[in-house]
Each structure stands twice: as structure tokens, then as C-alpha cells.
Amino acid sequence: MPTRSARRLSAVAITVATVTGAVALAPAASANNPEPTPSTSITPLSAAGNGGVTILKKDPGGDVVAGATFNLLDSTGKQAASGTTDAEGQLTFQDLPPGVYRLKEVSSGSPLHEVVDDQDVIVTPGADTPLTIIDPFKPASVRLKAKDDKTGKLLAGSTVNIGSGDKTILTLTTGSDGTASGKLPINSRTGSDFWVKQVKAPAGYEIYTSVKAFKAKPGDPVTVTVTNAKTVTTPPPTEKPTDQPSNRPTPDKPGQDEDNPAPSASGTPTSDETASSTAAPTPGGSLAHTGADATPWLIGGAGVLIAAGGGALFAARRRRADNATDDGSTTS
Template sequence: MHARFVRGAVRSAAVAAAVTGTLTWAPTANAQPSEPTPSASVTAADTPAPDAGSVEITTRDTAGDVLPDAAFLLLDSAGQEAGRGTTDARGKLTFPDLAPGVYRLKETASGSPLHEVVADQDVIITPGATTRLTIIDPFKAAKVLLQAKDDKTGKLLPGATVNIGTGTSTLLTLTTGAKGTASGELPVSSRKTEFWVKQVKAPAGYDLYKPSKTFTAGPGSPVTVTVTNTKTATSPKPDPSDKPTPKPSGTPSTPADKPGSDTRGTKPSAPGTGTSDVDSSSTAAAPDSDATPTTPAGSLAHTGTDGTPWIAAGAGLFVVVGAVTLVAVRRRRAAESEPDENSETH
């Protein structure tokens, strides 16, 4: 019986030893897990994916100068932020380790008070490549105030139109309103840009300002441009007192101004050959008719100064006619007295 007890004890010990050995081996057999530990997963995430890309940005202005401190925001296709940053002293900024796809790039600040930001744009990231972009920030526009003035009084004039440009290009056209002013924004391409201004339409009642003026404007700076106009010269109104002297009528009131037409060519009888039946009234009209020539058709009417010599000639003829008449009267009396003398003789 004792021997049977010993054999049972030995068998129990062997079973216990077998069980203990199994428990001890099990952990050893499972020492290498089939899944990575958490620390191994974090290490794998820090390693860039072999198909990642990047974008490199360079900012400049229209004059070619680099712009530091320009701020950008990068959004992925879902609108989530994929990166943000500002350009360095060389005007550069890089967004690395980007999954391939389409991104949205936003400039939030130009970093300069003289420059504007550009519009948003899409950026395509390709696997294993760097996309390089050059961003050109424009200068802020100059603020232009146009004035049109009377060159004598300084009064502001509406309705003046001018063109403003640089080189051979017209950049802005302004027309003054009811207050005689107009304003607009003039694009500039450098920190100091020279422009010309030329008036193409004058205000009502004024002459066109023909010279071309020049001025200088800077980004975001206000500038005033003034053109002056001279009033259009007008002809003076005629003075009523300066009316021309009316022309003389075609029918003169004196015999000297109007030649006779009925006795043209009639001459008085010479002394000693006249007859007693000479009519002094008809004879007196004849000298006027012969002395004054007929006015040709289409000629101008004679004025009073032309009749003076004719009046003097007419007076002389009247004297001659009177002398002839006197001689005729004396001869008649002599003829009448001859019979009386003859009768007394007989």
C-alpha cells in the first residue's frame, strides 16, 4: 500500500511538472506579437510617404523686387487647413509633405503697405515632385482727383473730359461733374510713375486746353490734377449809333442833281443872231440839260459834293441867257423906232 502511495505521488508530481512547464513556455512562444506596438506605429507615421509632394512659393512685386512677410494659407480639397506661413527675407515659403491632389492657396497679407494681395488660386500637387509658384503682388492704385477751372476766376467747371495714361497707353478717362471735379483710381507699376493728362473735351463756352501736362504718382498716394480753360471769345454786338448813312434816293431834289432829258443838245443862240421870240424859261432849262451827263445804268448815285461844279456852271449859263435876252429886247425896240424916224423925214 505504501508503494502504491509513492507511485501516485510520483505520478502527481510529473503531472504538476508538465503543467508548470507548459505555462512557462507559453509566454516565451508568444514573445513576438503579430501586430506592431503603439510606439512602432508612431515611428511609421513620422516617415514621409514615398508619393508625397510639396509646393514652393516666391513672392515679388511688378517691379521685380522680392516681398518678405507675405502670409499664405493652404487648404486641401475638403477645405481643411493643410498649412500656413509667411515668406522669408528672400520672399520664399515652402509647404512640404503634401499628399497628391488639388489644393487652394490664399494670400492673406502682402506684408507691405504699398501692395495688394492676389486672388485665390488652385495648386496641383504631384507625387514626389515640388510645385513652384511665383506670386506677383500688384502695387496699390493711386487716388486721382481731377479739377477743371476757369483760368481767370478759378471757378470749377463741369463737363471737362480728360484722358490719363503713360507712354502710348490711356489708362483712365475722367469727366468733371456738376461740382467741377472727378475722381478715380490710377494703376501704377512702380513706386514713382510718371503720367500724362490731355483734355479731349472742353466745358461749354470754353476753349479746349491743348497742352499735355505730366505728373508723378505713387502706390496708394492721393494726387490732384488741375486743367484750366479760357472762355471762348465772342464778337461784340453792333452799336445802334454806328448804323451806316442811308444812301441818297435816286431822284435829286435840285435841277443840278438831275439832268434834263427833253432839251438835250440844245444850245443858246449866239449874241446878234437871236430872235425876239426866245422864251427865257425854256432857255434857262437847256444849260442844265447839256451840262449834266446822264447817269449810266448800274452806277452809284451822286452825292451832294458832285453837284457843286454843276451848280456853278448853271449859274454862268443863266448870266449868258440874261445877256442874250437883253440884246434881243434892245434890237426889238430899235426896230420899232425906225419907222417913226422915217415918217418924220417924209
């Protein structure tokens, strides 16, 4: 089939495609309506009953895109027509036999825009089929780096969320080389605003709590760097040797009795000592302080025994002297 010529029409086409979603990581371009509806106003193209296709090319912001190139393929895959959008973003294929064709965008004609996916187009006898095609903006390429804040060493295992407004768009985790890459959708010629927040720090590092803001334009490469400080660890305390004598009891040096506190350094007796010195003697059979209150009794008993022994010795000697006197008087 010979290639048909393309001409511009002044009539405005009906929109049958929608803008690609802005939350996709790598948005796929599509016209979102593979089977366009014929226009309500039909323009006769030829007496033979052939039809045509009119394309209006725009971007997500509503601006027309000139210089976009399209190929139209028939059911056998052979090129039936080819053309480029004019300054008003329009392109028309004429005098096409009725049937189903495949529309392929070869070039967007702009460094800021992506091409859309291929789609089917139905050519109706005696009618001009309108199509509005939206070329999405090229996504920005974002590269994440995680570094040690002291040495600059790249760190693996850093996870960040990247989003816009209150929505998270992309999550990246650095690999063994300390980097990660992704795509960010752009919805304006002048670029879009984004934020990045670390949600997981590399092992052995403190998490970076601040939120960084950045801007990316269509097709721009952007590098985001997150630095982390090492986790601070407190070593366990170590006991230092001391010259102070230990208060712990030893077999050859018993410890101080808990019930007999050491005297005050000022010489003033402690409350326990005062109470001990003024308390009444404990009745026999109960020793509140073993070996302390029994001493006066032992001393008194020893004195009594000594006195008794001395008296007995004195009495024995007196008796012996009296006997000797008696014997003398008898013999004289």
C-alpha cells in the same frame, strides 16, 4: 482633412507667372499661370505618394516680399493648409494628397503691394510644385479738379488725358461736381512719373494748353487741378451819334450831283472843274451837263428878240410921224 504644416525649402522655384500689365487702369493681380508645371527636379515628400507646393513671392521690381499670407483650399473648399512667406519670400506646403487645390492670397504683407487673384494649383504625387507669384504695386488714386481761374468755382465738362512717356493711360472728365477720379498703375517702389494734358475745356472757357507733370507712389492719393479762364468775347461795335451833317440826300435837300464835285477848300478848282471850264461847247442835241451850257444861248436869243422888238417899234413910230406931216402939209 487636417491642416498641413508649412516649412521653408532652400531650393529656388521656377518662375511660372508674369508681371501684371502696367497700362491697366486698375490692374488685376494674377499669377498668369493657373496650372504650374511640375519642377524637373522632384523632391520625394513621403512614402505614401503625397506632394507639396513651394511659393516664391516677389514684386514687379524683382524684390522678394516677406509676410505674404496664403491659404490652400481643397476641392471641397475646405482649408488644407495656411502659411506666411519668410524673409526670403518663400513658403512651402507639405504632405498634400495629389489633386487640384485653390491658392488664395489673404494678405500681401506690404502696404505697397496688392494681392493676386486666386488660382488653381496641381499637386503631383511625390513631387514639390513650385510657384513664383508676383504681387503688383498698389495703384495710385488720382483725383481731377477743374476750376475757374478767378473764382475757384469747380467746373463740369473738363476732359484730360493722363499718361506716362508717349502713352496715354487714363482719360477723365469732370462731372457736375467738377471732379473725377481714377487709378494709375505704379511700376516702382519709388513711384512713377506721369503727365496730364487737358483735351477739352468746360463750356465757355479757354482750353488749358500747358502739360503738367507729377509723380505718384504706390497707394498714394494724388490730386491734379486744372484751372481755366473764361472765353474772351468782343462785343459788336455800336454807332455813336455825331454832330456832323449827313451827306445823304433828302427830298427837301437834294444831295450833291456826282458829276459836279464840291469846290476845293483851298479855292483851287478840282480836276473836274478845270476840265469843265476848258472843254469845247457840246454840240446841240447833247447836254453833258443839264442846264449849264444852254444859259449863254438863252441870254443871246433874248437880246436878239429885244433888239428886234425895239427896231420894229421905232419903225412904227417913224411911219406914224411921217403920215402926220403929210396930212399937215396938205391942209395948210
